[in-house]
Amino acid sequence: MYDYDLFVIGAGSGGVASSRRATPYGARAAICENSRVGGTCVIRGCIPKKLFSYAAHVPEEIRDARNFGWTIGNATFNWATLVDNTAKEVDRLNGIYENMLRDAGVELIRGQGKLVDPHTVAVGDQKVTAETILIATGAWPAMPDIPGIEYAVTSNEIFTLEALPKRMVIVGGGYIAVEFACIFNALGTEVTEVIRADNVLRGFDTDIRLHLEAEMEREGIDIRRRTQVSEIIKHSDCLLVKCVDGSHIETDVVMYATGRAPNTRGIGLTEAGVELRENGAVIVDSGSRTNVPNIYAVGDCTDRKNLTPVAITEGRALVETLYNNNPMTVDYDHIPSAVFSNPPVGTVGLTEVEAKKRYGEITIFRSTFRPLKNTVSGNTGRTMMKLLVAKESDLVVGCHMVGPDAPEIVQMVAIAMNCGATKKQFDATIGAHPTAGEEFMIMYKPFEPIE
Numbered sequence: 001m002y003d004y005d006l007f008v009i010g011a012g013s014g015g016v017a018s019s020r021r022a023t024p025y026g027a028r029a030a031i032c033e034n035s036r037v038g039g040t041c042v043i044r045g046c047i048p049k050k051l052f053s054y055a056a057h058v059p060e061e062i063r064d065a066r067n068f069g070w071t072i073g074n075a076t077f078n079w080a081t082l083v084d085n086t087a088k089e090v091d092r093l094n095g096i097y098e099n100m101l102r103d104a105g106v107e108l109i110r111g112q113g114k115l116v117d118p119h120t121v122a123v124g125d126q127k128v129t130a131e132t133i134l135i136a137t138g139a140w141p142a143m144p145d146i147p148g149i150e151y152a153v154t155s156n157e158i159f160t161l162e163a164l165p166k167r168m169v170i171v172g173g174g175y176i177a178v179e180f181a182c183i184f185n186a187l188g189t190e191v192t193e194v195i196r197a198d199n200v201l202r203g204f205d206t207d208i209r210l211h212l213e214a215e216m217e218r219e220g221i222d223i224r225r226r227t228q229v230s231e232i233i234k235h236s237d238c239l240l241v242k243c244v245d246g247s248h249i250e251t252d253v254v255m256y257a258t259g260r261a262p263n264t265r266g267i268g269l270t271e272a273g274v275e276l277r278e279n280g281a282v283i284v285d286s287g288s289r290t291n292v293p294n295i296y297a298v299g300d301c302t303d304r305k306n307l308t309p310v311a312i313t314e315g316r317a318l319v320e321t322l323y324n325n326n327p328m329t330v331d332y333d334h335i336p337s338a339v340f341s342n343p344p345v346g347t348v349g350l351t352e353v354e355a356k357k358r359y360g361e362i363t364i365f366r367s368t369f370r371p372l373k374n375t376v377s378g379n380t381g382r383t384m385m386k387l388l389v390a391k392e393s394d395l396v397v398g399c400h401m402v403g404p405d406a407p408e409i410v411q412m413v414a415i416a417m418n419c420g421a422t423k424k425q426f427d428a429t430i431g432a433h434p435t436a437g438e439e440f441m442i443m444y445k446p447f448e449p450i451e
């Protein structure tokens with residue numbers, strides 16, 4: 001009756017995962033994409049960002065090497081090499097994603113998909129019909145409408161800047177702003193980060209926010225708090241960033257990282273009767289279904305938990321439910337997340353404030369220390385680790401870390417928390433020594449804040 005069982009609009013992490021998992025269950029699937037296959041994460045997000053972050057850790061390694069006996073000659077950095085090699089890796093991954101679709105028998109149609117009615121999508125001149133339609137169109141950088149905003153770049157353009165800027169202003173205090181502030185600062189750019197709040201990383205545990213900020217400032221990032229950019233003026237030799245507090249900053253590049261908006265306009269959603277939130281996010285139920293029974297949505301376009309592995313899990317759950325007679329929903333608790341700042345952040349579970357709200361009495365374990373490597377290297381960076389335990393049940397309900405390898409360590413703690421581990425079970429686990437991660441197993445003295 002229809003051309004396909006499943007038609008997906010958007011070939012990013014969520015869309016690709018859903019379509020290629022549907023075909024082995026016998027579904028006929030197609031996907032359309034108006035940009036490169038792979039989506040934000042692969043093409044202009046997580047992957048190139050992490051490669052840039054590796055580059056940004058090299059200067060610290062070189063500095064640290066000296067006290068370990070190494071003499072490293074004049075190390076120099078070539079921006080074009082990093083840009084080119086990152087682009088090559090992105091091309092390779094883009095090819096892998098396209099092959100995955102082809103090998104799974106998912107038809108890839110190039111072009112922007114637009115709903116004509118609940119069962120019909122137009123892609124250019126072509127019209128296709130499907131029993132089920134999945135919206136997986138992701139999100140796009142959102143910037144405030146201020147004079148001169150056209151001179152600013154976003155994370156979309158940052159991987160292809162022609163040269164490493166000497167000076168850079170980064171606006172915003174979220175994941176993207178913090179990560180790029182650390183990357184460019186380490187690569188040698190003079191970075192000023194303008195945040196409208198008191199601290200970076202709204203929504204994260206306060207100790208993470210404070211500890212990371214101190215580390216960022218120690219590394220030389222100029223954080224301007226409680227202010228906003230009112231105007232960007234282009235001069236022949238620089239950009240002038242004016243702030244509402246009357247201050248101004250001369251710079252070479254202005255990068256905005258002030259959040260991302262669901263990419264849901266112009267694809268016929270409202271015309272097809274699909275309800276959107278005020279910010280454009282597709283409204284879905286716990287099974288990712290919209291108010292139109294055969295239309296579903298996963299990933300950032302639904303603005304639930306905007307992370308790649310979440311989009312993939314939402315897509316997988318949907319396919320299991322629809323095509324494998326195995327109803328699944330996504331558990332949004334205990335999703336770890338990482339900020340690839342310098343030092344990096346890893347976090348899973350509740351913040352201290354959330355834990356107190358949900359569990360009443362909690363025990364806080366917190367440790368700040370100089371990592372072993374830094375004793376000899378002379379690096380003054382410090383690590384912060386924090387565990388939150390619900391007093392009554394002894395359940396570990398929050399785990400937060402700022403320091404080398406934090407994302408890798410916290411990722412593993414997430415498994416324990418997902419299994420409902422108690423503090424007693426953490427204590428009974430013997431650590432691998434000497435590691436930073438073992439600290440989570442030997443925290444015995446509750447932290448009592450000095451009022």
Ligand code: NDP
Binds near residue numbers: 177229258259307
């Ligand atoms: P976030 O929502 O994390 O942060 C937006 C930041 O911009 C906040 O600091 C906010 O300030 C500020 N802001 C918003 N509007 C304005 C404005 N008009 N003027 C000045 N400041 C403003 O967005 P990001 O763009 O950093 O990231 C988008 C999403 O991408 C994240 O939610 C995350 O899910 C995902 N992501 C995940 C990564 C990871 O897992 N490592 C890495 C990168 C992105 P305030 O705090 O005051 O509200």
